[in-house]
Amino acid sequence: xxxxxxxxxxxxxxxxxxxxxxxxxxxxxxxxxxxxxxxxxxxxxxxxxxxxxxxxxxxxxxxxxxxxxxxxxxxxxxxxxxxxxxxxxxxxxxxxxxxxxxxxxxxxxxxxxxxxxxxxxxxxxxxxxxxxxxxxxxxxxxxxxxxxxxxxxxxxxxxxxxxxxxxxxxxxxxxxxxxxxxxxxxxxxxxxxxxxxxxxxxxxxxxxxxxxxxxxxxxxxxxxxxxxxxxxxxxxxxxxxxxxxxxxxxxxxxxxxxxxxxxxxxxxxxxxxxxxxxxxxxxxxxxxxxxxxxxxxxxxxxxxxxxxxxxxxxxxxxxxxxxxxxxxxxxxxxxxxxxxxxxxxxxxxxxxxxxxxxxxxxxxxxxxxxxxxxxxxxxxxxxxxxxxxxxxxxxxxxxxxxxxxxxxxxxxxxxxxxxxxxxxxxxxxxxxxxxxxxxxxxxxxxxxxxxxxxxxxxxxx
Numbered sequence: 161x162x163x164x165x166x167x168x169x170x171x172x173x174x175x176x177x178x179x180x181x182x183x184x185x186x187x188x189x190x191x192x193x194x195x196x197x198x199x200x201x202x203x204x205x206x207x208x209x210x211x212x213x214x215x216x217x218x219x220x221x222x223x224x225x226x227x228x229x230x231x232x233x234x235x236x237x238x239x240x241x242x243x244x245x246x247x248x249x250x251x252x253x254x255x256x257x258x259x260x261x262x263x264x265x266x267x268x269x270x271x272x273x274x275x276x277x278x279x280x281x282x283x284x285x286x287x288x289x290x291x292x293x294x295x296x297x298x299x300x301x302x303x304x305x306x307x308x309x310x311x312x313x314x315x316x317x318x319x320x321x322x323x324x325x326x327x328x329x330x331x332x333x334x335x336x337x338x339x340x341x342x343x344x345x346x347x348x349x350x351x352x353x354x355x356x357x358x359x360x361x362x363x364x365x366x367x368x369x370x371x372x373x374x375x376x377x378x379x380x381x382x383x384x385x386x387x388x389x390x391x392x393x394x395x396x397x398x399x400x401x402x403x404x405x406x407x408x409x410x411x412x413x414x415x416x417x418x419x420x421x422x423x424x425x426x427x428x429x430x431x432x433x434x435x436x437x438x439x440x441x442x443x444x445x446x447x448x449x450x451x452x453x454x455x456x457x458x459x460x461x462x463x464x465x466x467x468x469x470x471x472x473x474x475x476x477x478x479x480x481x482x483x484x485x486x487x488x489x490x491x492x493x494x495x496x497x498x499x500x501x502x503x504x505x506x507x508x509x510x511x512x513x514x515x516x517x518x519x520x521x522x523x524x525x526x527x528x529x530x531x532x533x534x535x536x537x538x539x540x541x542x543x544x545x546x547x548x549x550x551x552x553x554x555x556x557x558x559x560x561x562x563x564x565x566x567x568x569x570x571x572x573x574x575x576x577x578x579x580x581x582x583x584x585x586x587x588x589x590x591x592x593x594x595x596x597x598x599x600x601x602x603x604x605x606x607x608x609x610x611x612x613x614x615x616x617x618x619x620x621x
Contacts, residue, residue, distance in 0.1 A: 173383055173386070173387050176383060177376075177379045177380060177383045178379075180375070180378075180379035180382060180383070181372065181375045181376045181378075181379045182375075183375075184371075184374070184375030184378050184379060185368075185371045185372045185374075185375035188371035188374070188375065189364075189368055189371055192364055192367055192368070192371065193364070196360045196361075196363075196364055199360065200353075200356065200357065200360060203353075203356060204353060207349050207352065207353075208346075208349065211324055211344065211346050211349055212293055212324070214344070215293060215324050215326045215342065215344045216291075216293070216326060218253065218326075218342055218344070219326045219327070219328045219340065219342050220328065222256065222340060222342065223328045223330060223340055226258065226330055226340060227330060227331065227332065230330075230332045230337070231332070253342060253343070253344055253345075254270065254271050254279075254321070254323055254343040254344060254345040255268065255269065255270035255271065255276075255279050255341075255342070255343045256268055256269060256270075256340065256341065256342045256343070257279075257280055257283060257340070257341045258330075258338060258339070258340050258341075259284075259338050259339045259340075259341075260337065260338045261336055261337055261338055263284060263285055263339070265280060266338065268280075270343075271345075272300060275298075275300060278298070279298075279343065282294075282296055282323075282325065282343075283325060283327060283341040283343075286327060286341070287327070287329075287339070288326065288327040288328075293324060293325065293326050294324070294325045294326075295322065295323065295324055295325070295346075296322070296323045296325060296343075297320060297321070297322050297323075298320070298321045298322075298323065299319055299320060299321075300319055300320075300321050320347070321345060321347050322345070322346050322347045322349075322350050323343045323344065323345060323346070324343070324344045324346045325341060325342070325343045325344075326341070326342050326344075327339055327340065327341045327342075328340055408441055408444055408445045408448060409445070411437075411441050412438065412441050412442065412445065415434055415437055415438045415441065416438075418434055419431075419434055419438075453585055453588075465506050465507070465508070466504055466505065466506060467504070467505075467506075467507060468502055468503070468504055469502070469503060469504075469505060469507050469510065470500055470501060470502055471497070471501040471502075471503055471505075471510065471535055471542065471544070472495075472497040472498065472499070472500055472501045472535055473500075474507065474510060474511055474514065475495055475497060475514055475533055475535060475544075476495060477511075478511055478514040478515055478518065479493045479495055479518065479533065482515070482518055482519065482522070485519070485522065486518075486522045486531065489522055489523075489525070489527070490526075490527035490528055490529070491522050491525045491527075491528075491529050491530070491531055492529070492530045492531070493518065493522075493530075493531050493532075493533075494530060494531070494532040494533070495532070495533050495534075495535075496532065496533070496534045496535070497533075497534070497535035497536075498535065498536070498537065501535055501537055501542060503537075503542050503613070503615065504615075505593055505613070506589075506592075506593070509589045509592070509593075510589070510593075512585070512589060513544075513586050513589045513590065513611065514533070514544070516582040516583070516585060516586045517533075517544075517546040517586060517609050517611075518531060518533065518546060519582070520582055520583065520609075521546050521547070521548035521550065521607075521609075522548075524548060524550035524551055524607075525548045525549055525550045526549065526550065529548065529549040529550065530548075530549055531546065531547070531548045531549075532546070532547050533545070533546050533547075534546075534547070537615070539615075540614060540615060541595070541612045541613060541614055541615065542612075542613055542615060543610065543611065543612050543613075544610075544611040544613075545608055545609070545610045545611070546608065546609045547606060547607070547608040548606050548607055548608075549605075549606040550606055550607060551603070551604060552601045552602050552603040552604050552605050552606055552607055553599060553601040553603070553607055554603055558599055558601065561583055561599055562583045562584055562586075562587040562597070563584065564581055564584045565581065583597075583609075586609075586611075590611050590612075590613065593613045593614075594613065594614050595611060595612050595613030595614060596611070596612050597609060597610070597611045597612075598610050
């Protein structure tokens, strides 16, 4: 069964675009949140300050009324004040109490007479400092609401009342004769803050969506030229790789033909020259083949054939074919696997994956080292692990080990060969089978590459 595997060739760009979108929207949201905080704080401060000012003016006004009353009646005490016709009811005034110099209640009124004891308790004995205003929160019941003998019909919806309380001393002829305390109902202000916060948060949610959409458009526009350039680069790599295969094949055939001509065996210099040329042409052919595989993968043109295969048998064949190469490097190959391991996959790609991992392990193994492949299967996955006793991979390099052209040990590039594409292809092969490839490694202690592929393939066909 042949299927075309299409990896979103724009995966890298989609991730970058998402990252840019998040960054752009994050910045916009940060400014939006700062704006909301500043606006809310300013309104909060301005409204409360306005309430403070109103309460202070009300307190001064009513203090002046009482002082004028005492001056007009030539009295130096507040006793009997409650029986006088004094208008001391202000807008949103929840209560007022007048006490004498000893703090004894003289007169007062409140919107809720049944709460007088609790309200008077709040101000009893309190001598406010200059410009000191208190805020209190009360849980109240609304049996009745009266002030100055008048019934208040506007009953608040909430049983929570917030009060702003001010106090002022009363003097007569420079002598302290008592205190007046006034409580102002500012519940409406906090209700306003609540609704203001709801409105601002709703606007924030709305503008958050707008910010994300704008950020998406901005990131898409920013990634457009890069994506186009990368697409052209992929097309160039694919075309160049395809075009280079023919001349490289001709060169290799020509070198083979030259090796068979008379006189080459007798000329050591010519023999060495042809051998080096052949080695380099083969190396270039391998590079071109790897580039062509990746170019096809990027373009979505790579095909795979799904069939049932015995992974153990394929692994044994691969190890057998690689044994001469391993022995020439002083490395032993081993296989540990169950009797049979039947899976669904692309035979050619799975074998290529094995070749890549085993060849990579042999290259980086010391003389006398052991490279071992272990195969296993669980209910969900079949696993291939290739271990070596080589130089290992530094932890800083491990996140990049599957990047194209990345070489962990650049000092050994020329001695071990390769171009840093093998592990990229290995990751691609694992990916088209719906699996993953990871590495476990410590410097100077070897490496283990672990491939896990689902038994039930989830890749779209």
